[in-house]
Amino acid sequence: MRQSQTLIKWMIFPLGFLISTNIARAQQTTTVDSALLERVSALEQQVANQKQGESHFMVAGLATFGFVANTTTTTSGGKIKTNSFPDMDHFEFSPLFLWRHGSKFLLEFEPSFDGTSLGVNWADVSYFVAPGLILRAGYLVTPFGTYSKRLAAGWIDKLPTDPTGVADYPPTTDFGFEAEGGFPIGSMKWNYDISLTNGLQLLPDGELQSAGVVDNNKNKTVTARLGLLPISNSSLEIGISGMFGTVGDANSPYENAKSQSYAADLNYVKLFNPILVNIKGQYNYTFVNSQNYINPLDLSVYTFDNKTTSGFAQVSIRPTGAGVTFVKNLELAFRYGKYVTPEKSLWGQKSDIIDISLDYWLTWRTVFKIGYQSDKSTSTAIENTGEEAKSESLFIQFAIQL
Amino acid sequence: MRTPIKKIAIILISGSLLMISLTFDGCKASQMVSNKTGAQLWSENCQRCHNTPSPNSFSPEQWETVGLHMQSRSLITDEERNKIVAFLKQ
Numbered sequence: 001m002r003q004s005q006t007l008i009k010w011m012i013f014p015l016g017f018l019i020s021t022n023i024a025r026a027q028q029t030t031t032v033d034s035a036l037l038e039r040v041s042a043l044e045q046q047v048a049n050q051k052q053g054e055s056h057f058m059v060a061g062l063a064t065f066g067f068v069a070n071t072t073t074t075t076s077g078g079k080i081k082t083n084s085f086p087d088m089d090h091f092e093f094s095p096l097f098l099w100r101h102g103s104k105f106l107l108e109f110e111p112s113f114d115g116t117s118l119g120v121n122w123a124d125v126s127y128f129v130a131p132g133l134i135l136r137a138g139y140l141v142t143p144f145g146t147y148s149k150r151l152a153a154g155w156i157d158k159l160p161t162d163p164t165g166v167a168d169y170p171p172t173t174d175f176g177f178e179a180e181g182g183f184p185i186g187s188m189k190w191n192y193d194i195s196l197t198n199g200l201q202l203l204p205d206g207e208l209q210s211a212g213v214v215d216n217n218k219n220k221t222v223t224a225r226l227g228l229l230p231i232s233n234s235s236l237e238i239g240i241s242g243m244f245g246t247v248g249d250a251n252s253p254y255e256n257a258k259s260q261s262y263a264a265d266l267n268y269v270k271l272f273n274p275i276l277v278n279i280k281g282q283y284n285y286t287f288v289n290s291q292n293y294i295n296p297l298d299l300s301v302y303t304f305d306n307k308t309t310s311g312f313a314q315v316s317i318r319p320t321g322a323g324v325t326f327v328k329n330l331e332l333a334f335r336y337g338k339y340v341t342p343e344k345s346l347w348g349q350k351s352d353i354i355d356i357s358l359d360y361w362l363t364w365r366t367v368f369k370i371g372y373q374s375d376k377s378t379s380t381a382i383e384n385t386g387e388e389a390k391s392e393s394l395f396i397q398f399a400i401q402l
Numbered sequence: 403m404r405t406p407i408k409k410i411a412i413i414l415i416s417g418s419l420l421m422i423s424l425t426f427d428g429c430k431a432s433q434m435v436s437n438k439t440g441a442q443l444w445s446e447n448c449q450r451c452h453n454t455p456s457p458n459s460f461s462p463e464q465w466e467t468v469g470l471h472m473q474s475r476s477l478i479t480d481e482e483r484n485k486i487v488a489f490l491k492q
Contacts (some may be wrong), residue, residue: 058464060471100467108471128470131480150475156452182477184431193404227477228476232435234446276449364453 032257054102056101059093060401061110064154066369066397080282090160090397091115096139104128113324121171139175143193143225144241145263145282147312148172149357154399157280158316159357160371161395165310165339170243170286172259174198176220187232194224199245202257206293206306206345208247208286217255221245225263229341247288254291261286274321278333290314295346302382303342312337318361331359341380348380357395365401370394431481440489443482449488451476455490 054292068090094112101107106128110121124138133324141149151157164170167341176197182188201211211217227239243261249256288306295302316333337353343372357371375391438446448454460468469487472478478486 029433056463056467058467060459060468098471099468100470103470106474107466108468108474125472126474128480134474150451180474180477182473182479182482184435184479184481186430187432187435189479193477232432234450237450267450272438344476360455364455365459 010234012336021366028399041172056100057370058098059095060098060152062092062155062400063094063402064397064399065092065313066090066395068160068393068395070391072332072389072391075387075397080173086395086397092154094121095402097336100369124178134176134180134181137176140178140195140257142172142174142176142223142243143180143199144170144194144223144243144261145225145284146174146227146237146239146265146267147282147376151280153401154397155365155367155401157399158314158331158359158369159335159355160369160397161373161393162354163282163310163314164230164335164351164353164375165308165341166282166312167285169284169308169310170200170208170259173219173388174210175213189229189234191227191253192225193227194222197221198218200247200259201249201260202247202288202291204253204254205296206288206291206342207280207347208259208288211247217246217248217250219246237265239263241265241331242318243286249349251341253347257291259286259288271320276318277321278318279314281311281313281336283309285309293345297346302344304342304348306345306384308341310337310339316359328333329361330362333357333359343380344382345380347381348382348385349377350375350380351375367399369399371397410436431479432481436481437457438485440485440487443478444489446478447482447486448472460490465490475489 023183039388047256062157065105066086067128068086070081072078073191084322092112092114094110097107097109099107104127106126108123108126109123109180112119112121117261120139122138122140122141124136126134126136128134141147145166147163149172152162154160154228169320174197175197176195178193178195181191185379197220198211198213198215200208201216204396218317221243221244223241225239225241229235229237229376241263243259245259246255246257247259248257261349262285263282268277270277270280291306292299292303312335314333316331318331319327322328335353335355337351338357339349339351340349340352352375354374355371360368362368369370371396373391373393375389375393377389377391379387379389445454457465465487469483469490472484473480
């Protein structure tokens with residue numbers, strides 16, 4: 001009996017020790033587990049706070065600035081020399097605000113400061129409805145040619161200037177609605193772009209300008225472009241555009257005035273190793289049916305064939321396959337442009353413009369250009385007919401996409 | 403001289419018929435075009451207007467937004483946009 005009591009005592013002690021040790025370990029483990037759980041919970045909260053929402057906002061945009069020196073000589077004996085950092089046609093600061101709502105909606109707003117005024121390049125909302133169908137509404141770039149919509153940005157344009165007349169006549173930013181999209185057809189692709197907007201306004205002297213947010217008549221202007229990429233590697237795109245609308249103010253002598261504009265564009269980019277060849281061109285034609293206009297100088301009534309044409313052909317080469325980085329980043333661009341405004345109008349002229357530029361690409365979206373432009377024009381205006389002018393300009397320009 | 407409404411109607415109807423006919427014709431890409439990778443489409447399409455962008459230029463989320471913006475300018479197809487954006491997000 002005594003022996004069994006002693007045995008029990010000896011067994012109780014180690015057992016008690018073992019139990020107390022395990023309890024202590026268990027308490028330690030519980031403490032560690034709860035600390036871990038708290039950490040995991042905190043991390044989960046952190047991740048939850050950082051998870052991507054369906055909306056996204058970002059700022060992109062562009063800036064262009066530099067120096068321009070110009071000499072203009074006229075046959076009447078005038079000679080004017082100017083230089084500046086730079087003039088208003090070659091300075092631009094345009095932040096681009098982009099809001100994306102899920103994968104279907106995109107809001108774009110691009111204010112622009114050109115050195116003298118703060119304007120807006122576009123402000124619209126796009127709805128990506130289905131494959132091949134994007135709807136857009138707001139203040140938008142109408143689909144007339146491709147230069148204004150795709151190529152005008154300083155960091156995209158290979159030359160320091162816009163091709164005269166192509167980018168701004170007829171005006172291509174307007175208030176309205178647009179539908180566009182792209183489709184494959186076998187190894188080719190085609191795209192369409194059609195807009196319905198307030199349209200243009202015919203001024204009493206015969207010029208066309210954008211009607212603005214309040215339409216000047218009840219008719220809307222249709223602008224449409226069809227593009228075709230016939231080669232499977234998308235290196236070639238050709239397009240045709242048309243713009244049709246009534247341009248006269250309602251209840252005015254011009255209420256039956258209508259304009260028709262047509263454009264053809266071409267874009268070919270192909271690597272002929274080691275040279276990347278880039279060819280672009282566009283031709284615009286705008287016509288307003290016969291009207292009697294008012295000469296603002298003496299208020300006399302006069303008329304003319306209100307027809308304007310403009311166009312450019314451009315080629316640039318870049319040795320992207322060269323072994324030396326400095327050479328690889330160089331690009332040489334040449335452009336010929338022609339701009340013909342209505343004969344016997346107040347602003348009639350024929351211009352031949354040659355541009356050449358040597359570009360250095362600091363990054364894919366940052367470029368430094370040194371360019372030369374020669375602009376020979378002959379006046380066909382109702383006054384000063386036959387006067388010739390020659391303008392030569394030197395450009396030093398830096399452009400960046402932000 | 404046709405009235406503007408007639409002209410608009412003709413253009414809209416012609417455009418719609420063209421779209422419908424092409425849609426019913428099965429606007430399908432050829433096998434060769436369908437098999438193109440995002441990298442290939444990136445190199446072919448972006449340079450039509452500007453230099454090919456570096457994938458490091460934007461974050462994955464920004465590329466989603468930029469992809470929509472660029473599609474509305476270049477009018478690439480949805481499949482092309484999706485493949486190009488997926489490549490640029492890597």
